[in-house]
Amino acid sequence: MQAFEVADSIVCMNNTPLQGDVYISITTGIGFTSRKIRVDKVEKFIGASTANVYFNYVKTVLKKKYKLEVGISVSANATSVYWKSSEEQYVTEMQYVLNELFNNFIDEGLFMKEKKSTIERFQTHYKNLEFRGRLKIMEFSHKNKDYQFEYLTKDLLNVTVEEVRTMRNYLLFPQNLFLFIHGSTNKDAVKQLAIPNITPTHVQYLFRLEDYHFLQDEAFIKKSKDDYQCGCIKFERGPTFEHISKEYAVLTLIGEMLFNGYFSIEVDHMDASIIYFETPLRKYKHDVIRIIDRDNVEKAKIRFLKRFDQFIGQQPHAFVEMAGRHHFDKINIYEWYDSIKTLNAKEIKDFVQVRDYKIREGYIHYYKEESKYGII
Incomplete structure (x- = not known):
């Protein structure tokens, strides 16, 4: 395993031969418990489902623009973009993902279409008791982060482009990014990745703790x-x-x-x-x-x-x-x-x-x- 930094982002390479395949995840520290933050003593609302909709939008852009198929996973503290690549293409594809994550332009029509699709998928999954039960039990397991299942549903219906911009402005920056590569890799090639130089603003996550x-x-x-x-x-x-x-x-x-x-x-x-x-x-x-x-x-x-x-x-x-x-x-x-x-x-x-x-x-x-x- 090798770990190093590229433009303040941590990169971890798990070098192992996989018959030419390379697997990558690019993860940011924005999850469904990143609902409210405080910036300069001012409370700002992000929403429990904003990352989910935004990263699904990025997934759609990557497919349309580069024919790159990726998976998206949203957890309590993080959201990951992950995919299978090759030894020839993985650096190029990583750059595609980084470019779109930090792209200031948001196609609002495509975004609203992806929001609608995300809601429809959620409604389908909600009918499954296992899906519902596992998200509900997390109210207990993640109590100290003030997670509530109803926040996911309520916030999903009300996600706006403005909330996405707030999330990106304060939570999407190189120090809040982690790149993991599994396969035969080249450190020098990875170090050439272009990641924007962004100075982060000091942010506090707001949770309600009980004794x-x-x-x-x-x-x-x-x-x-x-x-x-x-x-x-x-x-x-x-x-x-x-x-x-x-x-x-x-x-x-x-x-x-x-x-x-x-x-x-x-x-x-x-x-x-x-x-x-x-x-x-x-x-x-x-x-x-x-x-x-x-x-x-x-x-x-x-x-x-x-x-x-x-x-x-x-x-x-x-x-x-x-x-x-x-x-x-x-x-x-x-x-x-x-x-x-x-x-x-x-x-x-x-x-x-x-x-x-x-x-x-x-x-x-x-x-x-x-x-x-x-x-x-």
Whole structure:
């Protein structure tokens, strides 16, 4: 792995031969929790869905203008443009993406057309209970960032070009950009990328924090046309930038021991959680310490590392998106991976003890009228 800067943007190259293929993600630190900011003591509204619509617009422009097909992924703290390229074309295509991201011209007619398409896709996905449930449980897992599912829907309907310009003016600049390249690459060629020289304005993200010591377990139970459930173990602690990659590794192994692959981890400087799926809803927080022993940890490491190595080989698109997304979660995926390989049971217990978490749980359960429901 090589890391260096081009015009204040961090570039990470994971040099490995992929039979001529190269996979790239260009990620910016703008996500669906970047809803409100403060600039020079003035509050400005960005919107929870502005990045989604804008980057879908950029995706359409890239296809029309360069015949370049890209994927777009929006998470809590980041938005990624990612795609498959070749050893001959990847630098040229990266420049195309950068040019359009920083292009001051916005075709308002095309933008409004893409907004309409984004709304229609969201309405289709909303009918899927798994889609709805996973976004709803994030109200619990991302509570410290003041995320609400309804913000996504309400803000999506009201996205304006003016909000896009506000977002671009204050949040789109080289220092808020991360480029990840997976494949056989050339550092000198990448260093020739032209990225605008933009001096960033000091910006504060606005979140409403509550004293987590007084927070309790939560459950959202609602009658529906079908059944779906998921849960979340939240490891409450104050905001921190220390040892985030190691924390992600610790919770990854705890999640693997408890849920054997049917989970995801949400960790950043504000929140830390394990979200689990296809598993009965019950009180798992009392098992967190009990389950950490030498045999369980070693078995969890073997299972997870095998699955992750297969993931990199089989889903390189998802791998480069993950690397970019986690950069803005303050997670270095190489440090995380090394920690998973080296952590032992005592170190995991010690980390949990030092973090002094208050562990609480959240549950989402959509149920049919005739179904039994509840939490074990």
